[in-house]
Amino acid sequence: MTADARTPPRVSTTRQTLVRLRGWLLGFTAVTLATSLAVVLGVAGNADVAEERSVPAILASYDAQDALRNAHLAAVDHVGEGGVVLGVGGPGVDFQRQIAAAGQFLTLLAENNAAGDAGTRDIQTIEALLVTYTGLIGQADARFREAGLQALGAALLRDAASLLDDILVRIERLRGKQLLAFDDQAYNRWTDGHTAVVWLLPLAALGVLLVCAQVYLTRRFRRAVNVPLLLATVAVVGMGAGTALSLCSAGRLDRTRGDVESVHKSRQWQISDVGFRAANGLVVEVQTQCQIGCEDSIGELRLSFPSPSPSPSVASSGSSLPGDAEADAAIKAHARDAADSRSVEFALPLLALGITVLVLAGFRARLAEYGDQST
Amino acid sequence: MREYGWPARAAVVLVTVLLAGVALNGCSAEPVSEVTIFGPWTDEEQAEFEAVLKKFEEYSEEASEKDPGKTPRVKTRYEGHRDVSQVLQVAIERGRPPDVVVLPRLNDLQQYVNAGRLVPLTNVLGADAAPQLIKLAPKSGSDGPTVAYGVAMATHLKSVVWYDPAQLATFGPQPPRTWPELVAQTKRRAGDQQVRWCLAMSSQPVSGWPGTDWIEDILLHHFGQDTYQSWTSGKLAWTSDEVKSSWTTWGELLDASSPGTDLASLYTTLKMAAKGLLADETPADGTPPGSTAARRCHLDHQGSFAIREYRKHVATSPSPAFSFFPTPAPADKLANSSLQEVSDDVAAMFRDTGPAGQLMKYLAGEAAQKARRDTAAEVAFSRRTTPLEEYKDPVTRAVAQRLRTATLCWDGSDLLPAVMATAFERAVMVYLKDRSRLDSLLAELDALRAKVPESDWMDLSCVPAAKEGT
16 A cells, blocks of 8 residues: 555545535524524514504403493482483483493403413403392392382492492402503514524624635635625525514513503593493482481492592593593504514524525535545 | 434434423423302401412412322412302303302302202311201202212301490490390480481492391291291291281381481492591501591491401400490390391312312311401301410400300391392382381382292201310
8 A cells, every 4th residue: 555545545635624604604694594484483472462462452351341340330320310220211221232332341351361260260250240249230130120128229239330430349359460461562572672682693703704615716716796695695695684674563562561451541531431420320229218327328439439530632522532432543553563573583584595596506606616626 | 334424313302302392391290170260258367368278378388398299289370259149140151160169158168068059068068067067958840969069168256336435425334235226225315416326228249238237147046047037038927917027126226326327328338437446446457546537336237247348447466445335125025035147158069089188178277267267366156166365356255255165046138039138138228218118118129039939948047156175
């Protein structure tokens, strides 16, 4: 065996460099795709749940409270006008309509409940108490129809009012749980600004590598520009822009949360106002039925619902107001906007595939020039 | 040896770290089982019971540490509902019953035993639980033996009338010992003011039950234990002389009180009654006397749980700022004075799980009762023979004393089938508004009684109070 035969064949260092560079570029493309896609899907998934479940559940909880307060007001008002609670025509029908609406809103809340088992249990309890509440109103109605027993009707209305307060507190707590779920969707590791580092770093590294490759090829082979690599660099910028949309989605979720908070005040005022008017109606009824020894009861009824401070932005009659509908529509629109990924999850793999093809194409001609030969 | 690049090495390191993390997490997390409990206690009573459950969790944690393989650590989740029966019914219909439930009505317990929904506690509890056990037999289908299905968690003394000792002179030289004395003192004027009963019917989830307590108490003390048991088991008619007489006796007492007492009671809550009884006292929050409501009444027929409310209106505790006397019997039936109407909140097990059994065992023991006394400032009574020295407050000690010296008869409304009890409560409300309807009310109640299936009635007898050492 000769010395030449024992020496391994010399591999071209340029070819080696080209292969390595291509490998790094393909590797970084894969990493960039993985990180960008993960972030985009993470944000979009949460925004979807927020739009499809949490926001409708939160709004349904306000609507259910509103409908229940108005149902009770309808019952009390009708008694004050000398009618019976459930009678055909007038507020009797209004009571039934509002109760039916409350039932529908609670169903909507149950369907969209984002608070898991705890939320389901709460809804179950609220529905059970609602059965007791409507039973009390039914009894009150029967007593008001019976000559000489109107005082009992008023007492039953009072019991119903107390139970309704309990039900509304439970709906309030349930809303709190839906809000917590919404916060989990809006403020998590995917929407955190620091998460941008996870996808920006590989993306930047890929861009830098592409530029380095371009410079290397220009110097080594004395060509002006490697067009496929230039196009790949443009595609990387496209990936960056697409992934950056997730930051916008996070911002829109944050805005939706702000919208929910701003609507809370007006909704609460409205519910308090209806409660105040129902309590006043009940006070008048108890005063009519009990002239001796009821001072404490009447005082307590008055205290239970102090007059709400005037709110110029909210009218004082009816249930859901045009302003509420607009605010609700705005919240839903922002949530929908946040959940709209603009098909970035499909564009990213296509761009990554394009970069892969362009990188392979960009190196193909140069590698072909070398084959296995040394420089 | 083949050399790997840094990405491969990094991947190996990363996977190793992840696996180690998972393994460590698995080691550190002990198995935790959750027990769900439904009960009738809300607000401060809920906080007190949750403190008892917290003690149980600590006990469970200690047991788990001592015996890590066998005893799991138990977490509890309590839900308090004023209408726990209704909420429980819905939960069962939806297929999501709690593990344990505390029921305020014994008849609900019987219905769930009949339906075969409750887990017998025979193999769950120790001998220590005996004084608190409620033993029942299924009353539908094939009759079975009497088995322990419930644990009386909290016992309330009901045959008592509360008053302010400082106001004793307003209604008499001493608390009445007989029914006629009670009526006479109610009629007595003091400074142009008639003695007014603190009558409160408004309550959640249903109004009227304080009135049913009145009628049951009168029936028990005027006609004795056998008549009372005959009525609670559905054998004695509502239109019978004994039952009708109990209603009219109550009506006469109310007539002797100041005008409007009955009608106002329809709108009066238990809290307002307590405030009316003790309004002149300095409230516990330091507000000067008289700054709340004026004293509106002087006698309150209410269960021992009322102590919690009274204490909000007295300056110091323990202090005999309020006291009680037992519901008096007629002069010729003083032997009935030893009979006491009581109500129990009973814990029962819906799901046969080890952790639920652990909780039931704890609730049936002295440790849970001590925890209740500690967290509820002694307003916690049971059928156990707890040493009286455990009660520092003279009022709570007197209640505990009474519970161990009398014959205890269950609250009649708690024994009646739900539909019957509800009708009874409604009848009381109507009676307070219009006494002339009594005959038609009793006839209606009897018509309903005839429709209730035999298996829905309970036949629990009064029981002598537990003796020391039992």
